[in-house]
Amino acid sequence: MPTVIETDGLTKQWGDLIAVNHLDLAVEQGECYSFLGRNGSGKSTTARMLLDFIRPTSGTSRLLGGAGSDPAIRGRVGYLPGDLNLPRAMTGNDAFDFFGGLSGSADDPERTSLIDRFGLDPTRPVRELSTGNRRKVGLVLAFLGDPELLILDEPTSGLDPVLQEEFRTLLAERKQRGVTIWLTSHVMAEVERVADRVGLIRDGRLARELAMEDLRHQTTGRIRFEFADPVAPSAFDGIDGVTDVDANGADVTVSVEGPVAALLRRAGDLGAVHIETQRRDLDDIFLELFDLRATDDGAANGPADEASA
Amino acid sequence: MSTGWKILRRWMRDRRLSTLSWTAGLIVIVVITAAFYPSLSNSTAELGESSSGTMSALLGLSSAIDPSSPLGYLWIGLYANVVPMTQIAFGIALGSAAIAGDEETGTLEYMLSMPVTRGTIAVSRFIGAVAIMLFSGALVCLSLIASIPLFELGDEVTTTGTDGSTTTQPGATTLDAFNGTLASTAVGLGFLGLAYALGGITGRKGPSTGITAAIAVGGYVLYTISNSTGSLDWLAELTPWKWYVDDASLVLGLSWAVVRPVILAAAGFAIGSIVFTRRDLQPPK
Numbered sequence: 001m002p003t004v005i006e007t008d009g010l011t012k013q014w015g016d017l018i019a020v021n022h023l024d025l026a027v028e029q030g031e032c033y034s035f036l037g038r039n040g041s042g043k044s045t046t047a048r049m050l051l052d053f054i055r056p057t058s059g060t061s062r063l064l065g066g067a068g069s070d071p072a073i074r075g076r077v078g079y080l081p082g083d084l085n086l087p088r089a090m091t092g093n094d095a096f097d098f099f100g101g102l103s104g105s106a107d108d109p110e111r112t113s114l115i116d117r118f119g120l121d122p123t124r125p126v127r128e129l130s131t132g133n134r135r136k137v138g139l140v141l142a143f144l145g146d147p148e149l150l151i152l153d154e155p156t157s158g159l160d161p162v163l164q165e166e167f168r169t170l171l172a173e174r175k176q177r178g179v180t181i182w183l184t185s186h187v188m189a190e191v192e193r194v195a196d197r198v199g200l201i202r203d204g205r206l207a208r209e210l211a212m213e214d215l216r217h218q219t220t221g222r223i224r225f226e227f228a229d230p231v232a233p234s235a236f237d238g239i240d241g242v243t244d245v246d247a248n249g250a251d252v253t254v255s256v257e258g259p260v261a262a263l264l265r266r267a268g269d270l271g272a273v274h275i276e277t278q279r280r281d282l283d284d285i286f287l288e289l290f291d292l293r294a295t296d297d298g299a300a301n302g303p304a305d306e307a308s309a
Numbered sequence: 310m311s312t313g314w315k316i317l318r319r320w321m322r323d324r325r326l327s328t329l330s331w332t333a334g335l336i337v338i339v340v341i342t343a344a345f346y347p348s349l350s351n352s353t354a355e356l357g358e359s360s361s362g363t364m365s366a367l368l369g370l371s372s373a374i375d376p377s378s379p380l381g382y383l384w385i386g387l388y389a390n391v392v393p394m395t396q397i398a399f400g401i402a403l404g405s406a407a408i409a410g411d412e413e414t415g416t417l418e419y420m421l422s423m424p425v426t427r428g429t430i431a432v433s434r435f436i437g438a439v440a441i442m443l444f445s446g447a448l449v450c451l452s453l454i455a456s457i458p459l460f461e462l463g464d465e466v467t468t469t470g471t472d473g474s475t476t477t478q479p480g481a482t483t484l485d486a487f488n489g490t491l492a493s494t495a496v497g498l499g500f501l502g503l504a505y506a507l508g509g510i511t512g513r514k515g516p517s518t519g520i521t522a523a524i525a526v527g528g529y530v531l532y533t534i535s536n537s538t539g540s541l542d543w544l545a546e547l548t549p550w551k552w553y554v555d556d557a558s559l560v561l562g563l564s565w566a567v568v569r570p571v572i573l574a575a576a577g578f579a580i581g582s583i584v585f586t587r588r589d590l591q592p593p594k
Contacts, residue, residue, distance in 0.1 A: 048418075048590075051421070051422050052421075053418050053421060053422075053589070053590040054589035054590060055589055071423075071424035071425055071426055072424060074421075074422060074423060074424050074425075075423070075424030077422070079419075079422040081415075081418070081419060081422070083415060083593060084415075084419065085414050085415030085416050085418075085419060085593055086416060086419065087323060087411075087416050089323060098315070098319055099419075099420070099423060101315055102312055102315060102316075102420070102423040102424065102425055103423050103424055104424075
């Protein structure tokens with residue numbers, strides 16, 4: 001598979017602030033790569049460098065085998081910025097005609113169907129549109145012309161759940177056509193649904209890259225036990241699949257991957273009186289990966305740093 | 310249709326209302342001032358005779374200009390200050406909007422995600438701004454040309470001096486209106502180029518508008534001080550007011566100095582475009 005997005009030591013620095021720090025990325029054709037991080041972590045700065053809005057302090061980036069500064073390359077990219085600003089007097093149709101005209105996609109036969117799918121009234125001026133409706137205009141613009149690469153920064157921000165679902169369906173369709181997708185999002189359900197791989201960026205550094213399969217594997221179950229008497233965490237040592245034990249007196253929560261029979265036998269031996277299953281979702285995983293809970297508690301950020309690329 | 314033409318056409322289309330508003334405002338001023346010529350010409354003559362050096366500088370009067378003549382009246386009432394100042398303000402607004410305006414709102418960044426080069430945008434926007442300026446200037450010129458026969462501004466004026474001698478001053482002609490408006494529009498273009506350059510360099514409308522306006526106003530103040538005190542002449546030479554007022558193209562005909570602001574505009578375009586194509590885009594405000 002050819003590499004569609006490639007960065008090599010990509011760095012952007014303003015004075016003392018390093019917005020993006022030696023970023024090495026490779027996204028293959030047809031892959032959906034989700035770039036995740038907290039606000040200000042460097043996601044949008046990376047997108048702006050990919051498209052040549054800003055120039056790297058050092059390092060290089062390539063899109064579709066060429067430079068983002070090449071108009072011919074940008075003509076093959078559909079872009080939705082995090083904060084879409086269109087001329088306020090433009091209507092949706094004006095925007096599709098003008099920007100579509102620049103990229104040669106104004107007469108895309110899918111234009112009407114895209115407008116319909118997002119339930120957009122394209123006759124209203126942008127200044128009269130709500131945040132969500134402006135987003136719809138941006139999404140139609142991004143998908144117009146069947147681009148080979150989609151760079152989408154917070155694409156569903158401001159969209160209602162029905163439209164978010166429609167967006168995910170559309171994204172899945174484009175992925176089936178072999179379109180490469182670079183996506184930032186804070187909606188983990190969206191990421192889980194569409195991404196093949198995630199990159200976690202923190203303080204401008206790629207802290208971790210994970211295949212979605214690996215992440216899903218981490219959405220392992222948790223089992224909470226209540227015992228008649230307090231139990232030490234070490235009581236669960238040596239059980240296959242147990243990854244974490246959180247004991248609070250007689251209340252113990254155990255994370256487990258794979259078969260749980262051995263764990264349940266041990267809990268029975270220890271005198272469990274109540275059992276409750278929990279499942280960690282992706283939000284939990286991401287919070288842990290970013291060590292936000294530890295941060296909130298005033299603890300130092302550790303694991304993500306250790307895993308830094 | 311080329312990409313540059315699409316960008317140019319869209320940008321001009323987005324400025325239809327503001328262009329027509331500015332131009333209509335200036336045309337109203339020109340026509341109303343012209344309409345009062347028969348009744349106010351004597352007042353301007355008296356004002357010219359009683360003025361001090363500073364006042365003459367402010368009025369744009371020199372010994373070669375008879376304020377009682379049609380051209381002297383139009384010069385004092387319109388072309389020495391009101392028309393060029395309005396055109397300068399319009400030029401600054403256009404020059405600042407060309408790059409910095411859309412960069413500040415973020416629309417320029419989105420446009421650059423399309424298959425468009427920065428150079429194409431820079432050229433299209435500058436041509437658009439200049440075209441709007443020239444279009445507006447042409448309408449102002451036409452309004453003055455139309456006013457000349459309507460308000461007796463084309464008639465010769467004969468005045469009798471205290472010694473009994475008579476002097477005949479020619480009436481205003483179409484060529485005079487063209488010369489005066491061309492010189493005034495050229496000054497506006499010069500400041501358009503300066504605002505464009507600052508917008509291209511900074512990507513921000515505030516500095517582009519503010520600094521250019523300060524230079525325009527400061528230059529006017531400097532010229533009047535220089536004219537009334539005789540000092541700072543060398544510095545006043547740097548302002549367009551020096552040649553514009555001294556040469557009084559409406560009354561005395563065009564001089565080669567009219568190319569000075571055009572050169573300034575061209576330099577502003579070159580500098581602003583070069584910097585714009587090489588720097589980072591500013592994030593939207």
